[in-house]
Amino acid sequence: MKRGKEALKELYNFEGFSFSEICKENSVIIELKKQVKTGTCPVCKKKRRRVIETRTRKIRDDNISKEKCFIVIKAYRILCKGCYRGMEKLDFILPGERFTERFADYIFDLCEKMTLTDVSKMAMINWRTAKRIDKNKLKERFKGLKGISPTRIGVDEIAVEKGHKYITIVRDIDTGVIWVGDKRKEETLNQFFSELGKRKCKKIIVAVMDMWDPFIKSVKNNTNAEIVFDKFHIAKKINEAVDQIRKNEFAKADIEERKRMKHKRFLILYRNKNLNKEQEKDLNELMKQNKNLYRAYLLKEQVLSIFDRRQKNIALERLKIWKKNVHKSKIEEFHKLLKTLERYEYGIDNYFTHHVTNGASEGYNNKINIIKRRAYGFKDIEYFRLKILQSCS
Numbered sequence: 001m002k003r004g005k006e007a008l009k010e011l012y013n014f015e016g017f018s019f020s021e022i023c024k025e026n027s028v029i030i031e032l033k034k035q036v037k038t039g040t041c042p043v044c045k046k047k048r049r050r051v052i053e054t055r056t057r058k059i060r061d062d063n064i065s066k067e068k069c070f071i072v073i074k075a076y077r078i079l080c081k082g083c084y085r086g087m088e089k090l091d092f093i094l095p096g097e098r099f100t101e102r103f104a105d106y107i108f109d110l111c112e113k114m115t116l117t118d119v120s121k122m123a124m125i126n127w128r129t130a131k132r133i134d135k136n137k138l139k140e141r142f143k144g145l146k147g148i149s150p151t152r153i154g155v156d157e158i159a160v161e162k163g164h165k166y167i168t169i170v171r172d173i174d175t176g177v178i179w180v181g182d183k184r185k186e187e188t189l190n191q192f193f194s195e196l197g198k199r200k201c202k203k204i205i206v207a208v209m210d211m212w213d214p215f216i217k218s219v220k221n222n223t224n225a226e227i228v229f230d231k232f233h234i235a236k237k238i239n240e241a242v243d244q245i246r247k248n249e250f251a252k253a254d255i256e257e258r259k260r261m262k263h264k265r266f267l268i269l270y271r272n273k274n275l276n277k278e279q280e281k282d283l284n285e286l287m288k289q290n291k292n293l294y295r296a297y298l299l300k301e302q303v304l305s306i307f308d309r310r311q312k313n314i315a316l317e318r319l320k321i322w323k324k325n326v327h328k329s330k331i332e333e334f335h336k337l338l339k340t341l342e343r344y345e346y347g348i349d350n351y352f353t354h355h356v357t358n359g360a361s362e363g364y365n366n367k368i369n370i371i372k373r374r375a376y377g378f379k380d381i382e383y384f385r386l387k388i389l390q391s392c393s
Contacts, residue, residue, distance in 0.1 A: 012030055012032060016035055016036045017032040018032065018033050026068075029072055030069065030071045030072070031072045034073065038076075039088030040089040041089065042086075042089035042095065043084040044080060044084070050078055050079040051077070051078055052076075052085075053076075055074070055075050055077060055087070056074060056075075057074075058072050058098070059098055059100055060098055061103050062100075062102060073090075075087060104133050107119060110130075111130060111134035112390065131380075135383050135386060138386035138389070142386060142389045142390075145195050148178050150174075150203075150204060151203055152173040153172060153173065153207050154209070154358045155169070156169050158365050166184040167381070167385070167388075168180070168183065168188045168189060168192075170189075171360070173206070177392035180388050182385075184212070184215075202224060205225055207225040208228045208229075208230055208356050209229065210230055210233035211233065211340070226354070227346065228347055228353075228354050229347035229348055229351060230358040231307045231351055235307070241300075241333040241334055242268060242269065242296050242300045243268070245333050246261070246296075249290055249292055261290075267279055272301050295331060296334065299326060299329060306322060309352070312352040371387050371388065
């Protein structure tokens with residue numbers, strides 16, 4: 001194992017420089033000796049001997065033994081006729097920055113796992129510097145949709161702040177998140193399709209989403225994809241109808257019946273197949289006491305079981321029977337629900353053809369919320385967008 005100066009010579013063996021000496025003041029200072037008399041033009045990448053002046057540069061590098069480390073070098077200011085006038089290009093230093101490429105990589109790796117505050121303490125730099133390094137590295141990695149050509153996409157939104165402030169998430173169903181846009185408007189999704197390009201848009205055959213008209217309009221205008229409505233979003237609407245019936249029945253109930261209905265909300269909304277024996281017993285007792293709630297519960301279970309079917313013709317036939325049962329029930333909340341489902345019937349039919357959902361988006365949404373909480377929110381939406389792509393792509 002190499003020690004002392006031999007190890008330092010190997011560690012600081014940058015092109016055109018060699019290790020000279022090490023000293024320690026408030027931090028570790030590594031002096032490097034310039035070995036060439038030419039400077040590289042950052043524009044044409046050619047070596048140039050025309051040196052205007054020599055400047056001493058102090059560059060931040062990876063810590064040594066938990067101490068700040070700086071590299072001190074002599075750098076040329078060069079003239080490349082008709083091409084460039086300024087500081088030479090050095091491969092180990094980021095252009096326009098005062099730290100090495102490997103130090104930036106180190107900060108970038110830390111930022112993926114830690115908060116900016118923790119990174120700044122560990123690396124002994126300002127948190128704004130840590131953010132700038134991380135953001136620039138993320139921009140290099142996620143330069144747009146070049147090289148991305150999805151055939152099945154999922155479109156969802158997530159709240160980023162109070163007051164109905166959303167971002168739109170587009171994911172390739174077969175890979176992960178590929179695009180993040182501000183707000184949840186038709187124009188937002190139009191921007192995604194514009195960046196993707198008309199040729200790639202034509203390759204999209206399936207788009208999974210909830211029943212949000214601006215997204216539907218954008219997909220129809222920009223692609224030939226079949227729209228599939230997420231079954232979990234449909235289940236949510238069905239549960240909302242049942243929950244409204246529960247609230248109405250609770251409001252009409254006497255004191256004794258209210259006591260029996262209290263804390264039973266999730267029993268009513270859970271799928272029957274997911275209940276244990278004790279929960280089933282409690283639910284059955286409640287259903288015996290309230291006929292309206294019992295009918296609503298049966299309708300909910302009937303329609304949700306239809307979405308478990310794999311055969312399209314059987315599922316659609318059972319859906320017709322369920323619609324008849326809704327009309328017979330005369331439950332107002334389910335009549336309203338039925339009108340909504342009939343309006344978006346094409347997307348429900350397509351679900352039984354493709355059997356794709358936005359279920360994975362919920363997992364990504366949890367990740368996004370963790371990113372948001374870890375940073376106590378993001379004021380810089382572009383940085384937030386890049387962190388989402390890093391975590392979920």
